[in-house]
Every structure is written in structure tokens, then in C-alpha cells.
Amino acid sequence: MDQALLSATGLSKNFGGIKAVNNASIEVKANSITGLIGPNGAGKTTLFNLISKFIEPDLGKVTFSKQRIDHLNPYQVSRAGCIRTFQVAKVLSRLSVMENMLVAAPKQLGEDFLQVWFKGGQIRRQERENKELAMSILEDIGLANKVNDYAGVLSGGQRKLLEMGRALMTSPKLILLDEPAAGVNPSLISQISEHIINWNRQGISFLIIEHNMEVIMSLCDHVWVIAEGTNLADGKPAEIQNNSKVLEAYLGG
């Protein structure tokens, strides 16, 4: 329980002289739900981009399940089991909801240009299994009746759910969630929270960026606070709530 699943130390990134992230560190313990908060423009999403390698860090070291991942490509980070979602949910609009799920399944023989011609039987079996898994996840998140619809017709909240479902399809160890509750109606927020708790019980860890403090406080075991690209504080949600430095940063002291 105490082992670090993800640990990033000394991450820095400059954008033309602006220090978006400056010597920031973060740690996610195995099987935990960890929060990442900070005022707007603090560099939270940039930190996600650095961890997932969507942006190349200038400095710093990232370890994921005892393996250095800071020299990998984004797709390799994802294959290692550290999967990211996006602040504005990204769905593959002109693919069906089911196709959105299926494309996420890992290690598909049929995705190899040479294998696809020769391994018909095995590929069909894999497709069937992936479809079953996708269907059970979609039922879980309440999108089962949308299987054959284009993902582009989904509402904002449904897109968030689909994106999470798609992340689950990759059988990840850690999911980086970027504002799962933003722009989602309150009843759906509590649903999303429940799902996160459920999936966490099944052994998936979460690192969550969120402005909705209720969500952070109710879900997280541990919270990291960054401001202006650097670490401000970290601790249990209750400690953070009463930390004067954090309050100052948020209220603009």
C-alpha cells in the first residue's frame, strides 16, 4: 500500500522563458486516489502532459512502477499502464461508442498490418472478448444503450464517462483524470465519483486534477497542491483544507 506507483521528481518545463512547471514533484501511491489541485494556470495540466510525455520535460525524472518512463514515447507510457484523459473530453466523433471502446483494447493482433491477414480466427476471438469487456464497462457507466451511436452525439458528461470507460479498456494501473467533474451536472458528478471509488477498489489508482473541492475531499487519500509551477503543499485532504499557504494561494493573498 505504501509503495509509490508513480513518482515524478524535479520536473521543469519552460515555454519561451515562462516557467510553466518549475521543479515540481508528485507521488502516487499504489491503489490510491490522489488529488492534484492548484489555482488556474498553476501548471497542473502541463504536469500531466509531462508525465504522459505529450510534452517533453526540460528536467526531471519520472518513475512508474519501478521503471523510468521519462525517456519513453507517449504511446509507450500508455502501454506501461499509465493512461491519461483530457481536460476537454476527447472522443472519436465519427466512430461509434463501441468502436471508441474497442480501439483502446491493448495488444490486439488485428492492429498489426501483417498479422491481420493471417490470424483471422484469433483476431475474431480477441474482438469478441474485447466486445464483451467493452459492453460490461458500458453497462457499468450507463452508456449501454448508446453502443451503436456515433460518439459525436454524446453530451459533455457522457463524453467524460466514455473517455473514462475507454481508459479502463486499456487495463491500466493508473489513470490520470483531468477535471472529471468540470462541466458535468451535479447528479452525474456523484455518479462519476462512485465509479472512481469502485474502479479504485478493483485495484486501479487515480491521479485527479479537479477544481470541485467536494469531489477532491470526498475521493482522495492524499492531495498535492501546486501553484505557479511549484509544489506548495501535500497531505491528507483535511490537512490541506486548513493549510494557510494553500488558502492564501487560492484566495490570492
Add this chain to the structure above:
Amino acid sequence: MIEYIVFLTINAGIYSIFALGLNLQWGICGLINFGLVAFMILGAYATILLSLLGVPIIIAVLVGALLASLMGLLIGLSTLRLREDYLAIVTIGVAETLRLIVQNEQEITKGTFGIQSFPLPFANWEPNLFFKLVLIAVLTVLAIFCIGRMVKFVQKTLREKLGPNRRILYLTGLGMVGIILAFVIYLSGVIAVSDYSYKVGLMILEMSVLALFYLGLEFLVNSPWGRVLKSIREDEEVAKALGKNVFIYKLQAFLIGGAVAGIAGSFFAWQLTAIYPSDFDSLLTFNAWIIVVLGGAGSNAGTILGSVIFWIYESATRFLPTIGILSESQVGALRVMLIGLILIVLMMSRPQGLLGKTDELTLNR
């Protein structure tokens, strides 16, 4: 008349194969290639020059396709990591460069004089009754396959009753016209075989290759491999986040599309029987774009339909001078204007193309 239908069918077939390559690159994978004709140049010249050296035609064609895909590899390695508009710029540059090289090189490609005689497939072949029957059998299989597909399409449209009556009527009508057209081509083919000439053999060979490519591409597009390409078209970042090696997939789409366009080049040369650098104008690339947009991006059947319509238009407007008072060059310009107008009208009334899916347009990203 029969000869003219055979001629048109060959041309529509060449453009179908050519545009199928673009459909894989752009329609499925979202790669903007404005230099598709470069692949055709390489395919055409490699086939001809090698077969002139005495290399068997089939091997010459395969080497041509291989060279075309190697060029795709080079362009891809240098640009596919960049944003997509860079690819568009580089491809158009490569196509023009290649055409200029072919035009100015005197030793091998004979510059602007072009190459007037080269080995053609089945050129001096005089089939006996048995082989004529074989050819007719091949033609029959192709016709049955083609007409069968369209009958199924019409049945499906009528059965599922998707959308308003107008749309059902439109799709059914389209299918019916297609069936009649296929039947006309089939009959012309059979008559032409009985009085065998080189062009009929070429037509049957080309139709067989087209059918193979169509089936192969349909298989690929509907496989998990094709699903990854579509996910890249929709949103590259998502594909990356889901653990797909986006670069490799783009490269594969580019290579395969290029090889297909290269083979279209071989047929193009065999159809012309003498080639000049000026035959490989960038206009060819944009004709392929017109065809893919016309038929509905992402649809292989739509691409073939688009190319058939393109050639019907080409031949229907060829006889305009006889009814007009315009000079020949004015008529030429008018034809280009008209096709622009048709495209504008089509884009307004059916922005998704002839066989594209209506629902896809209403989707916001």
C-alpha cells in the same frame, strides 16, 4: 461505340485505383497528400523502363509499386512527425520535383520526348476460343460480383428504410443506375472479347486488379488495423494516449496508399501506350481529390462511384463543341468551370459526398 465504352471503363478503372490510394491516406487516415501523382509517375516510369530492359511485366509492376512505397517511406519519415499541413506542402513539392526530373532527364526518361513504345501486357496475344471463353468467364465473375454488391445495397436500403423517402429513392436510384451501367460494361466487354484487341485484355486485367484492391482495402478498413487509422483521423492525441504508435500507422497508410497509386500508374502508361512527362500534371492529383470528395471520403465504394461519374462527365462534355459556338479552348475551360459548379452544388446539397453518411455531418468534435 463498344471500343469507346472499353476506353472509358479503363480510364474509370485507373482513376478508381488511383483514388483508392488517396482514400486510404486521406479518407481513412486523414493524411493530406497533394502530390499523389508522384507515386503514379514512379509507378509508370519504373514499370515501363524495367520492362524495356526485358524484366517481365509483372515483376516490373511490383518493383514500381515498391519504389512508389519507398518514396512514401522517405516523404513519411521526413514529414509525418510534423503537423499535417507540412505533409501537404512537401508532397506537392515532391510531385513537381519528380515531374521536372523526368522532364529534364535525357538518358533514361528521354525528357519531353517521352517514351513511345514499350512492352504492354497481352499486347500481341491472339487468344483462341478457349482463352476467349476464359476471359468471358473472368468478366462474368467480375460482373456478378459487382452487380451482386449493388443489388445487396439496394435491398439493404429498401429493407432498413433509414431516413426519409427521398433518401431511399436516391440511394435506390443510384444502385439501379449502377446495375444497368455494370451490365452495359459487361455486354460491351463480352462483345469486345469476341473481336479481341489489346484494350479488352487490359480492361479485364485492370478490372480484376481493381476488384482485388477493393476487397483488400475493404478488409483492411474494417479490421482493427483500419480502426486505428480512423482513430488517428479523428484525433491523433487520443490514439497516442491509448498506446498506439501513431507514426508507424501513418507511415503504413502512406506506404500502402502510395503503392496502390503506383500500380494505377502502370495501367495509366499501358492505356496511353506512349507517355510524356506532361501527362503527369498535378491536375491528376486534384482529379483524385474530386473523386474522393464526390464519392464520400472514407468510402471505397464511393470512391469507385466517384470515378465512374467523373468519367461519364468527362466523356459527356467532350462533345460540347458540336453544340456550341465557343472555341475549343473556351469549351475546355467551360468543362473545368462546370465541374467546379457541380462540386459546389453537391457540397451544398450532399456535403458528405454521394455515399457518405449523413449523420456524420451533424457531429461536433
